[in-house]
Amino acid sequence: MERKDLKSRKRSGRPIKAEKRNQLLSLKCTLAERDLIKIKANSARLSISEYLRELALTGKIDMRMKALPSEILSITAILNHMAANLNQIARKRNSNDELTVIERAELKVQSMRLKELAGEVKTYFL
Template sequence: MEKQNVIKSKGGRPKKTIKREQLMALKCTSYERKVIETRAKSANLSVSEYLRELGLTGKIDSRNKALPKEVLSFTATLNHMAANLNQIARKRNGTDELSPLERAGLKVQSGQVKELAIEIKNYLR
């Protein structure tokens, strides 16, 4: 039998379209370093992003990268529900039937999804 050459994907992070491969170092005092790090943190940027933006445009556009607590709460709830539903689906897609307790849990979960959808709609208004 012949072996076929199969090229497997290595997986991992996809390649960036613009690769930053050039390294630029600068010398500063420890005080200057703390000031730069503090300003970068207050602008919600890494030190590299902060210095790059400052060098290219001469100003920093302060952006808020943090999501509101409500959005993080919705995301956490949805992730928890998705894990539960995935476990039920895996069992159901196999040969096992759902027990009455699991069916009741599924009904409760369905109600929680509806409540969460209402909360999200109210938040977006």
């Protein structure tokens, strides 16, 4: 068997970073301080290392909050309400009860509103 030269073989996997962080910087703190740092790092959606590095280098933390537009939040609320209504109708149908005239009319209204909502979603994302 021949040994392949390690430098000549193809490497797969994660690419090598241009600047590798290989220097360890230790920090002493109390348990309460450590917990507080961990909570703040989690609220910023960063690891503890990233949080402390960012704070030390820039003096501030860029919060990575993902805020959804109010239109999307209102669409989500309407869909949740419709899902609850459909669940109630399905439960009633599965128990062999017939729908009343009012329930049928409400189902038709909900169906039309769902079609309108689908149109709003399409126009929002186009």
